[in-house]
Amino acid sequence: MSLIPIAVAVLVAYGIINWAVNLRYHVNEAKRSGLPYVVTPCSPFWLPWQVSHKLWVPIIKLFPKSWWDGWLEIMIPNFAYRTRHEWFDKLGESFLLASPGRLVMMTDNAETIRTITLKREQFPKWTAVYSILRQFGENVLTTEGSIWRMHRKVTSASFNERNAALVFREAIAQTQGMLRMWTGPTGTRTEPLKSLQRDTMKLALNIISYVGFGMRLLWPGEAHAAGTDPKIVKYGSHEPSDGHQLSFTDTMEILLHYLLLLLIIPRWILRLIPSEKVKKAVLSYDEYVSYMNELLDEKIEEARKGEHAEGMDLMGQLAKSCFGTDNKDATLTREEIIGNAFIMFVAGHETTANAIHFTIIYLATHPEAQRRMQKDIDDILGNQDPKDWDYDSLINPMTASMIGAAMYETLRLVPAVSEIPKKISPDADESFVMDGTRYVIPKDTGISLVTVSTHVNPRYWPTRPSKITPGKSNILDYDPTRWFQTKEKQDGQGSEVVAGADSEDFGGFQGSDINAQLFKPERGSYIPFSDGARSCLGRRIAVVEIIAALAVIFRSYSIELAVDEWATQEQVDKMSRDERARVYKKAQDKSLWTVGQASSRLTLNLHDGMHVPVRIAKRGEEKFVDWVDKE
Structure with missing residues (x-):
């Protein structure tokens, strides 16, 4: 047997x-x-x-x-x-x-x-x-304890107000490049934009590539000026550099598109799959590692010569702290530097791109909010050329206006991640107090801080009757004006002091994520960037980038939902105002439904080809958003 x-x-x-x-x-x-x-x-x-x-x-x-x-x-x-x-x-x-x-x-x-x-x-x-x-490689996101402290110390040095100002300027320049692509060479584009998500991804990638790594990536139709540093040309060219099969731009776009596949399935298995898409994904991985090693070698050489590149230069800062002549402390390995660079690329572009993408969609879906934001842009910025905008004098008024409120409201409803993972230390049970009752949680218990639920917990947020769902509050609706309801939900807040809280300075931006003139949620109820020592290092950079991009776009243009699914442009031109309102309502309903289909992979976003088509129009030439939903 x-x-x-x-x-x-x-x-x-x-x-x-x-x-x-x-x-x-x-x-x-x-x-x-x-x-x-x-x-x-x-x-x-x-x-x-x-x-x-x-x-x-x-x-x-x-x-x-x-x-x-x-x-x-x-x-x-x-x-x-x-x-x-x-x-x-x-x-x-x-x-x-x-x-x-x-x-x-x-x-x-x-x-x-x-x-x-x-x-x-x-x-x-x-x-x-x-x-x-x-x-x-191990990085600031995947480590804990003393190893995390070392990663945090090395990576946090570049996240300061001086570099936030640089991000502000670069976001302005790159957003202008995106607008030129959107409007076409004549500036009169009429067909709908179906690539909004991809374009905002490229926008954020271009910004972090330059301010963080010294790479000047180009928009279609752009070229480097004569005499540009060959190192900048190498990474920004539309053509592969010597020894490469893909340009750096193509490498990043392909890598990020197939990232989940590359992270979950071992590469030795992927190399056995006879699929052109899989082969392209694996090639992008190999090319990325090669480019990053070349960039690191360049930064190590600069560090040893005492040179310093323009911008935040995250890779240069890591190289200097680890390979510089005056370095005496325990430092990161090459693999860890490249691991941190990867996290900075992903966290530094995908999260901000998502916020810009969804804010544009929400503003097109809610024309009243778009009009109010444009009024604030006009009042604060006037007729100044964006290249002359001064960070120090403008950033606070901009974040305290409808520009900031629109961004904060997007991050409330569609934060970059839907859940933030924590755990109980494996050494001992831990207790916490909730609403006056103490609970004891067993050691090594996993914890999920459910961001997308906390952000709509009605006990923490000012609300009004919903204009979308009769008989309900607007807690689930996009309403940036709630951030101007500064008296509500604040008077009854208890103490936010936590006994035994961390007192050590772990580096990075120390200020509030929300402008002091706006509604201040109870601490812990609004965590798009997490909170405490493990909060997002680049949260100030992200806020500045989003604010600048929105101001540039809506200063001269309006964004409308494309209604092509229900009517042609010629048919719209012949419609009465009531007929236009009805067709736009269909687009609004479809837009809200589509946003509701977002899902988390690495970040909360639209996947599998889902998108909200929009149309860009010069201000004064709109067909819908200059009057729809006007009370």
């Missing part, structure tokens, strides 16, 4: 028993915490489930609804963006998911969130969630 069936049966039995024992243990731990909990067959953060859930969900739904109704929805990736505050409204603002693999606490409570973010040692980063981002 073969022993194989017996061995298989023993392994299966062991797996089932182990699953049941671990599940029971975690359920008991959840009960001990005092928090509400939901029992799930596996953790929603388990990678095999995330990859294969589309296969299993239809099968699970074949069983009686009572078997899965209380847990399945919460297991599906992006549940929080789809359901917002609903699950927290049912279960409480902090609750646990108990599975055989581990406990995970979900929270959208501001008091809990600020305790977690301001006590880094007790609630460290859940770095296992970021393991795929170690492909190019």
Whole structure:
């Protein structure tokens, strides 16, 4: 008799028993915490489930609804963006998911969130969630403890107000380049823009490439001036440089397009797949590593000569701190420098690009907000040429205006990430107080700060009756004017002091993310850049970049939703105002539906070809947004 069936049966039995024992243990731990909990067959953060859930969900739904109704929805990736505050409204603002693999606490409570973010040692980063981002080397996002301190110290030096001013100037110049591409050589483009997401990605990539790495990337139709430094030409050229098969621009665009594929599947497997797209993706990976090593060699040489490139020069700063002649401290390896450069490229362009992209869509969908923002632009900037805009005198008035409010509202509804992963230290249980009650969470419990739910938790935000959903508040609606409701929701806020909070200066921008003249949410209720020591290093840079880009675009132009799905331009020209309003309402409804389909991969964005087509019009030549929704 073969022993194989017996061995298989023993392994299966062991797996089932182990699953049941671990599940029971975690359920008991959840009960001990005092928090509400939901029992799930596996953790929603388990990678095999995330990859294969589309296969299993239809099968699970074949069983009686009572078997899965209380847990399945919460297991599906992006549940929080789809359901917002609903699950927290049912279960409480902090609750646990108990599975055989581990406990995970979900929270959208501001008091809990600020305790977690301001006590880094007790609630460290859940770095296992970021393991795929170690492909190019350990970095400031994937490390913790003393190693993270070293990464943070080295990378934070470039994030200061002087460099924010440089970002402001470069964002102006690059946005003007994007506008030239949009309007065409004659400046009279009439066809809809279907590449808004891709174009804002390129805009942000061009900005971070120059101010962060000294690379001047070009828009289509542009060329480097005669006499430009060959190093700048090398990375900015539309043609591959010597020894390369792709230009640096093409390398980055392809790499970022296929990034999730490259991060999840080992490259040795990808190299075996006979697909031209996969081959192109692998080539972009190899080319990126080659370009980054060449750039690092150049920066090391500059550091040893005592030279310094213009701009933030993130790579140069890393090279100087690690290979400079006056360096005496423990430093990063080559691989870690390239790993940090990769994170700066991704975090430095995709998050800001998403904010610009969605803000443009929201303003086209809400013409009243667009008109008010343009009035503020006119009042603050007048007829000044954008190249003459002065950062020091303008940035505060701009962020305190409808420009800033529009940006803050976009980041409230569509933050870069829908959830921020933390965990309980593996050394000991931790407690926190929520609404006067103390809860004890077992050691090594995973934590998800659910950004997209916290940002619409009605206890923290000023609201009005919704103009979109009768009988509801506008908590889920895009309404930048809520940021001018400075008296509401603030008088009743309790103390925001966290006992035992981090007091060490970990570098980076130390000011508030929100202009002091606008509504100030309770700390912990608005975390588009996280908070505390692990908050986004480049948050000030991101705010400045977004503000500058929006001001340049809407100073001379308006953005309208394209209505081509329902009417041609010729038909629109012949319509009455009521007919135009009806057709634009269809475009508005479709736009809001499309934004609602966003999902998180690396960041929260539209995927799989989904887009909102828009049309650019010179101010004064609009067909819709100069009057639609006017009260």
